[in-house]
Amino acid sequence: MELSNLRPAEGSKHSDNFRRGRGHGSGNGKTAGKGHKGQKARSGAPRIGFEGGQMPLYRRIPKRGFKSRGTQEIIAINVARLEAFEDGATVTVEAMMEKGIITNPKDGVKILGNGELTKKLTVQANAFSATAKEKIEKAGGTAEVV
Numbered sequence: 166m167e168l169s170n171l172r173p174a175e176g177s178k179h180s181d182n183f184r185r186g187r188g189h190g191s192g193n194g195k196t197a198g199k200g201h202k203g204q205k206a207r208s209g210a211p212r213i214g215f216e217g218g219q220m221p222l223y224r225r226i227p228k229r230g231f232k233s234r235g236t237q238e239i240i241a242i243n244v245a246r247l248e249a250f251e252d253g254a255t256v257t258v259e260a261m262m263e264k265g266i267i268t269n270p271k272d273g274v275k276i277l278g279n280g281e282l283t284k285k286l287t288v289q290a291n292a293f294s295a296t297a298k299e300k301i302e303k304a305g306g307t308a309e310v311v
Contacts, residue, residue, distance in 0.1 A: 237272035239292070244300050245280020252284040258291075258311075276301075276308070 186197035199206040214221050242261065249264050250256055258274050261267045267274060276288060278296025285305035293301075298308045 239273045239275050240267055240270055241275050241277050242266060242290075243277050243279040244282045244297050247276075247282060247286055247288065248280075248284065250284065250286055253286070254284075255287045255289065257289045282306075 183193070184191065185193050186195070188194040196206065204210060211217075214223060216222070246266050247256055249266065250260070254260070258267070258270050261274070262270070273291030275292040275294070276290050276297040277294045278298075278300055282300050282304045286301065287307050287309065288301055289309045289311045291311055293308045293310065301308045
């Protein structure tokens with residue numbers, strides 16, 4: 166198969182050059198697929214969402230909340246994931262990226278306290294939960310806020 170041979174699946178594509186209103190024999194004559202009379206049969210039919218002058222649904226329903234421009238996307242890592250490092254290692258954001266624990270630290274990394282830690286590590290991150298800090302120090306390591 167070549168690129169020049171590629172075609173869409175049979176019946177998946179409709180022709181855009183279909184001639185409407187060219188007699189009964191064409192299968193789309195007389196009303197040209199628009200039915201009989203009514204607003205949609207005439208030219209200048211209203212836009213999508215128009216409800217004939219009634220207040221449209223998208224304006225009737227309440228709009229709630231807002232998106233703050235100051236929000237930060239903090240990546241959360243559990244203490245158990247730090248077991249991938251050797252005993253006595255310094256764990257930084259770059260080191261976690263090298264190990265594949267995180268891929269894209271947007272605005273910072275926070276260490277959470279889920280799981281167990283058995284190794285003595287020096288962990289440098291943007292934030293720590295109270296239980297995470299406690300578990301790191303209990304294992305003999307230090308938690309440093311960068």
